[in-house]
Amino acid sequence: MSTSRAAVEAVVTGIGVVAPTGIGTEAHWQSVVAGKSGIGRISRFDPTPYPVRLAGQVPGFLAREQVPSRLIPQTDHWTHMALAAAAAALEDARVDPAGFDDYDMAVVTASSSGGTEFGQHEMERLYLNGPSWVSAYQSIAWFYAATTGQVSIRHGMRGPCGVICCEQAGGIDAFGQARRLIRLGSRLVVSGGTDAPLCPYGLVAQLSNGKLSQVDDQARAYLPFDVHASGHVPGEGGAMLIVESAESASARGAGGGYGTIAGYAAGFDPPPGSSRPPVLRRTMERALEDAGCPPSEVDVVFADAAGVAEEDLAEARALTEVFGPRGVPVTAPKTLTGRLYGGGASLDIATALLALRDGLIPYTAGPGTLAPGCDIDLVTGQPRELPLRTALVLARGYGGFTAALVLRAPDPASPPQANPGEDKGGTG
Incomplete structure (x- = not known):
């Protein structure tokens, strides 16, 4: 990569959170600061027959309130949460995608489980009722790139798009790729990831690695670095963020945003x-x-x-x-x-x-x-x-x-982010 390209800064200008600690960036942050746990007994299905009964679940998430109705039967819960988080991140960044050239906007997400719950339901239909009952959307809803595709389609983002499949590390790798795309000329990248592994099929798949905590006490189930560490608790949700070139962000009044991706x-x-x-x-x-x-x-x-x-x-x-x-x-x-x-x-x-x-x-x-x-x-x-x-x-x-x-935190000399009433787009 040339020196000039490497000098291009990638800044984060918008954050959207859908997590067990809350829906919305500030709700999440307030929970984290207060130490308010989002871990509890699994309620998406009856966990009684399983050795793991606790998980982090997103409270009060209703796809019909967050996602266009036509997309709900076509996509998995994992993608529903990502669509909601991406829309929130764009709003937080005060970005109107219509103000950007389609090919200047990219999408890179992380994926681990894929559309696990959607896939389980379609397998149930196959085994109980036969092939004709399986949804045509099974071929795409489970796929690791489904979220990237749906976000790019919904917002008209036709630049470089991709998915990183590295389990927990993939969320960082996605931002490494986002910075790379900014340096190669993209003006804006929607990046991040969500996951939805909380269904019987998904939980059984996780049990095979032997790293899930089987402790039923929410306060003692996940204790990293502790003498009583017993494994981790699984969870759903995640975050989507808006990454822009510093030049583009500054030109539309976003200043230094939340910070810079300085190293990866x-x-x-x-x-x-x-x-x-x-x-x-x-x-x-x-x-x-x-x-x-x-x-x-x-x-x-x-x-x-x-x-x-x-x-x-x-x-x-x-x-x-x-x-x-x-x-x-x-x-x-x-x-x-x-x-x-x-x-x-x-x-x-x-x-x-x-x-x-x-x-x-x-x-x-x-x-x-x-x-x-x-x-x-x-x-x-x-x-x-x-x-x-x-x-x-x-x-x-x-x-x-x-x-x-x-x-890195923004330079204190960076101008403040634009007010909601100001122009949200770019020059095209």
């Missing part, structure tokens, strides 16, 4: 039994190098926080190797939502940008006593108020996917 890196763990170490440390270092940011300038780390003892220890050691023992505040607000897979890292990115905005590190609800070897400064008990300029977001996906993203 991805890696993949060696196979089990390898003498090579996990890639998390090197991935962090590469992301910081990409951002031109020494570890001493990082103000907060949003951890992957697997909730599995050996994975927590590996992450804590990598953090200690990069920052020193207790060298940087670390937080994991995902204990309030569960791990959202394709939506998890995108929600962490949104939360990190809000933390930078308000100078407030949300705390990690649940953990009480750090496990031996986890020599990190985990923020617990209450939020920590600090001047925040730089955040590092980490994510690891099942199988070895690893990614890191560096975010």
Whole structure:
């Protein structure tokens, strides 16, 4: 990539959240700051026969209130939430897609489960009633790229579109790709991810990895870095964000938005039994190098926080190797939502940008006593108020996917974002 292209800044100007902690960016943020959990007994189906009965579920989400009616029978719950979050992000950014050239707008999302619930229902129809009962939309609703396609169609975005399938790490990888597209000439990218793995078929698929917590106490089920860590809680939802070139955002009065995507890196763990170490440390270092940011300038780390003892220890050691023992505040607000897979890292990115905005590190609800070897400064008990300029977001996906993203707060000299009454579009 040329030096001129690499110099193009990608800024986040809009956030849309549909998560267990609330529908809407500010509702989510208020829940996170207050430590209000969105985890409870699964209600989308009867979980009684299953060893896992808790999950993070989006409260009060009704597709008919958020999604065009014709799309509801054509798409999965996962896509419904993404459509709602994308529309909210565009509104938050004060963007009218009609003011942009179609080919200047792109869509890149993360996906993990795909249209699991839709697929389960169609398989039920197949086995109970026969092939003629299976919906024609089965061929597209389950597909990992369905959300990207539906968002691009709904908003007339005909630039480069794609989907990243790296489980939890995919949410960060999607933003790495969004920045790449901005540097290659796109003016605006809708990026992020949601997930909806809460159906019997989806839950059984997750059980196979042995990493789900079977603890029935909501307050004790997901305890990353804790001596009593027992696995993670699954969840649904996520976040969609608007990424623009700094030049385009400034031209329409959006200023520096919520912050800049300053650095990104991805890696993949060696196979089990390898003498090579996990890639998390090197991935962090590469992301910081990409951002031109020494570890001493990082103000907060949003951890992957697997909730599995050996994975927590590996992450804590990598953090200690990069920052020193207790060298940087670390937080994991995902204990309030569960791990959202394709939506998890995108929600962490949104939360990190809000933390930078308000100078407030949300705390990690649940953990009480750090496990031996986890020599990190985990923020617990209450939020920590600090001047925040730089955040590092980490994510690891099942199988070895690893990614890191560096975010910077807007320059204090950046002009304020446009008022709602001002022009929402571009010059075309």
